[in-house]
Amino acid sequence: IKIRPSDSDNPLLLVALKAMSTEPADRYATVEDMQSAVRELVRENANIKTSLELTKNSKTTLQLAEKSHDYERFNRAIFGFRNAVEVWTGNKEAEVELAKARLAFGKCAFAKGDFDLALQTLDRKVPDEATLFDKAQKAKTAVLQRESRFKTLRNAVIGLLALGGVGATGAAIWINAERSEQGKQTAIAKE
Helix, strand or coil: CCCCCCCCCCHHHHHHHHHCCCCHHHCCCCHHHHHHHHHHHHHHHHHHHHHHHHHHHHHHHHHHHHHHCCHHHHHHHHHHHHHHHHHCCCCHHHHHHHHHHHHHHHHHHHHCCCHHHHHHHCCCCCHHHHHHHHHHHHHHHHHHHHHHHHHHHHHHHHHHHHHCCCCHHHHHHHHHHHHHHHHHHHHHHHC
């Protein structure tokens, strides 16, 4: 029997060729070593199959999340893509889809005014995500500043009311005007 060279990169063929090498030093040292190599190939193929299935299912979940704006589905999609990458590090599609899922989740949270969630979801190292991260950070800061101003002004009005300096109607008008201003600033921050 003559073994002809092959340029195939089929891992199982490579194991077989090593086992049948004409040079004893190039063969597996023991049958157990060869069996171990075959088991490793079987395990790797199972991991690849599992990773691809996780990616497929997570893509479907992401599509549903984008349509329904459902945070739980976004979380499941992201978790699925992360698992797909962990099971098989060569799954580039899962890596790309993971980035898409983070950005879509971040956009959804931002649109709903959940700036903290957007900030937690986005990866600042990714340019598209970094842009949205910065917008969410500015919007969150604007909300915090507005809340602080409102709290201070509310306390001032309560103090004036306690002293009898401003009538209840005047205070209510002033509070409503402040809330209206806050709504305008929130809309500007989201732009």
